[in-house]
Amino acid sequence: MTMAAKDDGLLVDVRGLQVTFTGGRAPVRAVDGVDLQVRRGEVVALIGESGSGKSVTLRSLLRLHPERRTVMQGQLQVAGHDVLGLSPRALADYRGKVASMIFQEPLLALDPVYTVGAQITESIRRHERVSAAQAQARALQLFERVRIPSPARRLAAYPHEMSGGMRQRAMIALALACKPQLLLADEPTTALDATVQIQILLLLRELQRELGLSVVFVTHDIGAAVEVADRIAVMYAGRIVEEGPAATLLRAPRHPYTLALLRGRAHGELAPGARLETIPGAPPDLARLPPGCAFAERCRDAQDGCRVQPPPATELAPGHRVRCLRTDATAAPASPAAPSTPAALAA
Secondary structure (H helix, E strand, O other): OEOOOOOOOEEEEEEEEEEEEOOOOOOEEEEEEEEEEEEOOOEEEEEOOOOOOHHHHHHHOOOOOOHHHEEEEEEEEEOOEEHHHOOHHHHHHHHHHOEEEEOOOHHHHOOOOOOHHHHHHHHHHHHOOOOHHHHHHHHHHHHHHOOOOOHHHHHOOOHHHOOHHHHHHHHHHHHHOOOOOEEEEEOOOOOOOHHHHHHHHHHHHHHHHHHOOEEEEEEOOHHHHHHHOOEEEEEEOOEEEEEEEHHHHHHOOOOHHHHHHHHOOOOOOOOOOOOOOOOOOOOOOOOOOOOOOOOHHHOOOOOHHHHOOOOOOEEEEOOEEEOOOOHHHHOOOOOOOOOOOHHHHHO
């Protein structure tokens, strides 16, 4: 199903998204009422601990969850497409052409029995009426754009014959092969060493600006989020607990979880031998969520009302929303926690 696109600059419109996995002993609601909007040409980072629902939300935009064991509810529109209502054929046309993904581990995402070039040309020919020679030429151009050395030779290589950094660049080329409007990046630098991480982050930001892409970037690294994102959404226990411009969340976070994430990161003011602050406890069991705020048991500012029902979203400023009853307790600016320039990130 395709709906008429709204001419308001909004590319992604997610409202009330719920994703429940039913294959275990008890249903697990991994995403619980997420609202997320992404404008054309905007980069939004989803950050949070492992298990917070970031990757589940991202994969929902491509409907990658196994349908027999997954219940998805809510509204999910991308470029005018009702993603939850797409037929199998329409979904295959949508994937790669409208929205595409850079996976966390390209060695697992790429097919090991085909050359990387063959996989890219197949994707191009699936979505566009071009000859094999034209698809091969496009693949070569993509390899040059993502700065893979000896691109013609690397097109004939199998995934295991490439380094981790080159595989990730090849995965980026594959994701861009059919000129998508939305690029989804699922922790694309986690498996790479620090130097290569910086190179990939800068490459992604450069390509995003050059091509005018909208990007949803999943990471647990606040430094990476600062490097690539215009807006940051902080997730905890399947919900977005704070969302706003990247600079606002870094300088004046208003949710205790956002503040705790910032305080738990090393920065220049940390004294030699000093311990990093940690968040006590552990994330809740998503199969047995508490009735109130899911972060209440780990929050030093929690009060009795926090344990009664989930706090509603409050808009503190245009574009800055938080789900917390105690925003007054976190009103003080955060200490420096993340670099804001490539040079600082590399330091």
